[in-house]
Amino acid sequence: LQLEEDEAKDSFDVDVAVTNPEKVVQFKDTSLPMFRSKAFTVRRRYSDFLGLYEKLSVKQSLLGCIIPPPPEKSVVGMTKVKVGMDDPSSVEFVERRRAALERYLQRVVSHPSLLQDPDVREFLEREELPRAVSTQALSGAGFLKMINKASDAVNKMTIKMNESDTWFEDKFQEVENEEQQLRKLHALVDSLVNHRKELCGNTAVFAKSMAMLGNSEDNTALSRALSQLAEVEDKMEQLHQEQAASDFFIFEELLADYIRLLGAMRGCFDQRMRAWQRWQEAQSTLQKKREAEAKLLWANKPDKLQQAKDEITEWEARVTQYERDFDRVGMTVRKEVLRFEKEKAKDFKSQIIKYLEAMLQSQQRLIKFWEAFLPEAKAIA
Amino acid sequence: MMEEVKEVTPTLSVHADNIKVTEVLKEGDTLTFIIVSQKLSGTGEYHVDRTYDDFEWLQQHLFSQEDVPGIQGVIFPPLPAKAQVNASAKVMKQLGFLGLEEWQPYCKALENFLQQIAAHSILCKNKALEIFLTSSDPPGRQRVRKNIFNRLSQAVVEMRKESHKDVDEFFQTERDHNLVLTGCTKTATERFLDVVLTEQKIAVACGHFSAALQLCVEQGEDPDKQAFSKACVKLSEVFNSMMKNMTSVAENNVNTLGVGLDLESRYQEAEKEMLFRRTCKLVELETARRNAEKAKPVKKAAMEEVKKAAETEFDHICGVAKQEIAQFHGLRVKMLQQALVQWCEKQLLTAKEKADQFDQHLQAFRGMA
Numbered sequence: 129l130q131l132e133e134d135e136a137k138d139s140f141d142v143d144v145a146v147t148n149p150e151k152v153v154q155f156k157d158t159s160l161p162m163f164r165s166k167a168f169t170v171r172r173r174y175s176d177f178l179g180l181y182e183k184l185s186v187k188q189s190l191l192g193c194i195i196p197p198p199p200e201k202s203v204v205g206m207t208k209v210k211v212g213m214d215d216p217s218s219v220e221f222v223e224r225r226r227a228a229l230e231r232y233l234q235r236v237v238s239h240p241s242l243l244q245d246p247d248v249r250e251f252l253e254r255e256e257l258p259r260a261v262s263t264q265a266l267s268g269a270g271f272l273k274m275i276n277k278a279s280d281a282v283n284k285m286t287i288k289m290n291e292s293d294t295w296f297e298d299k300f301q302e303v304e305n306e307e308q309q310l311r312k313l314h315a316l317v318d319s320l321v322n323h324r325k326e327l328c329g330n331t332a333v334f335a336k337s338m339a340m341l342g343n344s345e346d347n348t349a350l351s352r353a354l355s356q357l358a359e360v361e362d363k364m365e366q367l368h369q370e371q372a373a374s375d376f377f378i379f380e381e382l383l384a385d386y387i388r389l390l391g392a393m394r395g396c397f398d399q400r401m402r403a404w405q406r407w408q409e410a411q412s413t414l415q416k417k418r419e420a421e422a423k424l425l426w427a428n429k430p431d432k433l434q435q436a437k438d439e440i441t442e443w444e445a446r447v448t449q450y451e452r453d454f455d456r457v458g459m460t461v462r463k464e465v466l467r468f469e470k471e472k473a474k475d476f477k478s479q480i481i482k483y484l485e486a487m488l489q490s491q492q493r494l495i496k497f498w499e500a501f502l503p504e505a506k507a508i509a
Numbered sequence: 510m511m512e513e514v515k516e517v518t519p520t521l522s523v524h525a526d527n528i529k530v531t532e533v534l535k536e537g538d539t540l541t542f543i544i545v546s547q548k549l550s551g552t553g554e555y556h557v558d559r560t561y562d563d564f565e566w567l568q569q570h571l572f573s574q575e576d577v578p579g580i581q582g583v584i585f586p587p588l589p590a591k592a593q594v595n596a597s598a599k600v601m602k603q604l605g606f607l608g609l610e611e612w613q614p615y616c617k618a619l620e621n622f623l624q625q626i627a628a629h630s631i632l633c634k635n636k637a638l639e640i641f642l643t644s645s646d647p648p649g650r651q652r653v654r655k656n657i658f659n660r661l662s663q664a665v666v667e668m669r670k671e672s673h674k675d676v677d678e679f680f681q682t683e684r685d686h687n688l689v690l691t692g693c694t695k696t697a698t699e700r701f702l703d704v705v706l707t708e709q710k711i712a713v714a715c716g717h718f719s720a721a722l723q724l725c726v727e728q729g730e731d732p733d734k735q736a737f738s739k740a741c742v743k744l745s746e747v748f749n750s751m752m753k754n755m756t757s758v759a760e761n762n763v764n765t766l767g768v769g770l771d772l773e774s775r776y777q778e779a780e781k782e783m784l785f786r787r788t789c790k791l792v793e794l795e796t797a798r799r800n801a802e803k804a805k806p807v808k809k810a811a812m813e814e815v816k817k818a819a820e821t822e823f824d825h826i827c828g829v830a831k832q833e834i835a836q837f838h839g840l841r842v843k844m845l846q847q848a849l850v851q852w853c854e855k856q857l858l859t860a861k862e863k864a865d866q867f868d869q870h871l872q873a874f875r876g877m878a
Contacts, residue, residue, distance in 0.1 A: 302727075309725050316721055320714040327707045334700040341693040346686065347842050353849060466733075473736035477877065480744055484871040491864040498857040505853050508846035 146230035176257050177229055180236075183247045192396050192460035193242070194468055196235035197388040199228030220373075227377055231385060238471070296458070299465055300397050307390040314383040321380055324372035328365050335361035349508045356504045360497050367490050374490075378483045386472065393468060396461050403457045407450035414443040520634045522549055523642055525627035530616040534558075538594050540612070542619060546642050555643045561591045563641065564619065566648050567626075570637035577631060578822075581786040582829030584837055585632075586625035587775035589618045605702050606767035610760060614768045621772065631829075670792050671785060677827070683834055684784050691777040698770040705762050712755035719748035739877060747870050754863045761855040769848025773841060780837060787826050794819040 181198040236242050237252075251257070335358045342354030421436040523546035532543040539560055546555045568588050574580050590603050592615050601608045607615040623642070626632045640648050675681035722745035726738045797812070797819040804812040 306725075306727075309721075313718065313721055313725070316714065316718045320711065320718060323707060323711045323714055327704065327711060330700065330703045330707050334697070334704050337693070337697040337700045341690075341697050344686075344689045344693050347838075350842050350845060353846075357849070469731065469733040469737070473733045473740065476737060476740050476744075477874065480740060480747075481871065481874050484747065484867055484874060488864060488867045488871060491860060491867060495857065495860045495864060498853055498860055502850070502853045502857065505846065505849040508842060508849065 146226050146233065170252070170255065172251070172257065173259075174225070174229075175259065176251070177232065179257075180247060180251050184236075184242065184245065187245070187247075192399050192457040192464060193239070194389065194392050194396055194464045195242075196232055196239070197392055198232055199225060224377075224381070228381065231381070239467075295462070296397065296400070300394070303390055303393050303397070307387060307394075310383050310387050310390065314380060314387060317375060317380040317383060321372050321376045324368055324375060328368045328372065331361055331365040331368060335359075335365065347508075353504045353508050356501055360501050363497050364494070367494060370486070370490060374483055374486045378479050378486070382475070382479050389468070393465070396464060400454070400457045400461050403450070403454040407447065407454045410443060410447045410450045414440065414447050417443050520636070521627055521639055521642075523547055523555060523627070524549060525633065526624060528620060528623045528627060528642065530620040530623075533612045533616055535594050540592055540594060542616065544623070544642065557642065557645065559641070559647065563648050564588055564622070567637050567641045571626065571632055571635055574635060579825030579827075579829035580631070581790065582783060582826040582833060583629075583631060584776070584780050584783045584833045586622050586629070587772075587779045588622055589615060589775070605698060606705070606763050606771045609705070609763050609767075614763060614771075617768060618772065670789050673788050673792055675788070676791065679831070680784070680787070680827075684788070687777060687780055687784060691774070691781055694770065694774045694777050698767075698774045701762070701767060701770055705759050705767060708755055708759040708762070712752050712759065715748045715752035715755060719745045719752060722748065736877075740874075743870070743874060743877070747867075750863075750866050750870065754859065754866070757859045757862075758856065761852065761859055765852035765855055766848050769845060769852070773845060776837070776841060776844075780834070783830060783833065787823075787830055790819070790823050790826055794823045 178198050181195065184195050236248060242248055338354055338361060339358035342351050342358060345351035345354055417436065417440045421433070421440060424433050424436050527547045529545045530542050531545050534541045534543070541558050541560055544555075544557050544559055548554065565588070568585075571585060589607050590600070592604060592608065592612065593600060596604070596608065604615070607618050623638075626638055627642075632638070637648070675684065722741045725741040727734045729735070794816075797816040801809070801812040801816040
């Protein structure tokens with residue numbers, strides 16, 4: 129209950145946008161008193177974004193935060209190769225990257241803890257950032273490998289955790305199930321986008337063939353109507369392109385983002401397990417130290433005894449610290465999960481509305497095309 | 510070809526423009542078509558069942574009317590290729606639009622075939638048509654003898670004649686124009702079919718996505734989970750609507766412009782065949798003239814006979830052909846206009862329906878807490 133109250137206070141509103149030319153990425157944001165000025169623009173390289181993620185992961189994930197994953201260098205393992213989307217020189221690829229970087233930043237700044245992080249502030253404000261190194265690891269394959277490595281470590285734990293509260297187990301299962309379902313949805317949308325692109329191609333070719341037919345036609349009115357038909361089909365090709373882009377940018381990328389976010393969430397659960405493990409191992413070490421002390425007492429070796437006592441004190445402190453860490457991570461994970469679910473519901477709803485609005489607009493234009501063509505068709509005598 | 514039968518004593522005892530192919534039945538591997546026509550006298554109807562072989566029987570009879578002068582100048586209404594249950598990919602490709610939508614376009618094509626024959630001033634007089642439409646027994650499944658109209662049996666040598674220079678500017682122009690149009694129309698028809706097939710794929714994909722979204726409903730009383738589940742269910746409805754809409758769009762395409770282009774394409778081919786027959790006759794005539802000229806006195810009279818016969822036949826053919834071409838020009842413009850208007854009207858209606866639906870979906874989403 130305390131957690132939910134805290135959520136209500138977090139009503140920051142930082143807007144970031146990523147604009148393009150070419151490979152240089154600029155963005156501007158309007159912001160709060162905590163920043164230097166109200167609105168400004170900085171230029172960032174693609175590797176700067178990856179560098180930010182790396183810095184955040186190192187710090188924040190230990191605390192159980194869900195760090196939004198960066199857009200991948202190339203699309204690995206999630207989509208079939210599509211004409212345009214994977215070709216770095218194409219307009220679509222550039223737009224795709226821009227949109228992905230923007231969504232990434234928006235997620236970072238809408239996270240109350242991350243927004244306060246000095247690395248994030250530096251990213252948003254500083255004129256020139258030093259070049260980030262070692263961002264190779266953060267290409268798509270690298271990112272997935274990192275997540276899976278953490279999971280493997282957890283699976284290899286010898287001491288099994290005894291959950292007094294099944295909340296974490298249940299949630300983890302839910303996360304895994306959800307990831308499966310989203311992957312399925314993603315594959316289906318990918319298939320749909322591919323078919324729409326195919327329709328674009330077919331429509332363009334059909335339009336050309338109708339133009340040729342119109343040109344060869346003797347009857348003036350019929351020739352005119354066929355040429356108009358060719359123009360209508362050209363316009364429809366444009367609509368199909370936009371529809372494909374809608375499907376892709378609104379749904380396919382959204383699903384891909386959430387699949388990655390769920391991966392990051394699994395990472396959080398693993399962090400909690402690691403914290404628990406650390407605590408357990410410390411307790412076990414403490415136990416060993418106590419046994420060693422007992423042995424020394426019995427063997428009557430006073431010189432080593434002081435060292436043993438010191439070590440016990442040290443490890444008692446560690447045990448206390450690690451227990452606190454574990455509890456804190458647990459609390460953060462719970463908070464993050466609730467926040468995630470809230471954001472997810474909001475995100476999906478707003479994207480769906482955006483989709484429907486685009487769709488409706490498309491349809492209105494289509495209606496106009498048909499209404500304009502009808503008199504032409506009727507005029508054929 | 511489309512003129513009303515104005516004869517005082519029509520041979521055909523049914524109304525030409527009312528012939529309907531009402532049903533298609535699958536009996537094993539065969540497709541059987543039910544044909545209904547209205548009696549001219551009184552208020553009765555004829556109901557007959559025919560297979561593709563019966564249609565071919567009719568066509569062969571029309572082709573083999575050698576006693577009718579100038580018959581080779583007729584543009585014969587084209588019969589679609591044979592439809593089969595469980596047709597091979599090759600057959601389906603050949604049928605194009607006619608193979609879609611549960612054979613409904615195919616039935617329409619057969620119907621059009623019969624109506625055009627019944628409305629044709631020369632062809633409607635053939636007894637085979639009367640028997641086909643009214644006899645309760647199938648007209649006979651035995652093959653009529655093959656005739657010269659069967660293009661497929663013509664030797665390669667004959668093909669050279671296609672480009673034989675014409676003596677008449679009217680016909681040369683028509684041949685050239687027809688050549689261009691047949692090519693363009695065939696291409697346009699094939700391209701449009703590709704469009705329709707992709708639209709069908711999109712409809713299926715929308716259906717799959719809609720179904721998968723239903724499975725994303727999450728249990729629990731958590732308000733955010735419930736909100737997400739509700740969004741998934743509503744989105745599933747949206748994509749279900751999209752599937753239905755895309756299916757309608759594809760159907761409209763098939764039933765109006767698709768079959769329209771298909772019919773135009775087949776009619777252009779029919780005209781091409783008529784023009785080719787005439788060209789072959791022209792070559793025959795020119796050969797006969799040369800033979801008559803070069804003939805030795807012994808053979809001269811005989812060769813002159815042959816030449817005269819060839820000239821007469823050729824003149825008859827040209828006469829009929831000129832009429833047929835004029836009527837064809839009028840008919841095809843009318844057919845295409847009809848197809849285009851219907852296409853546009855249907856798609857406009859479907860587009861408006863979709864806009865309304867999506868407006869409703871949008872309002873519903875906005876209203877969601």
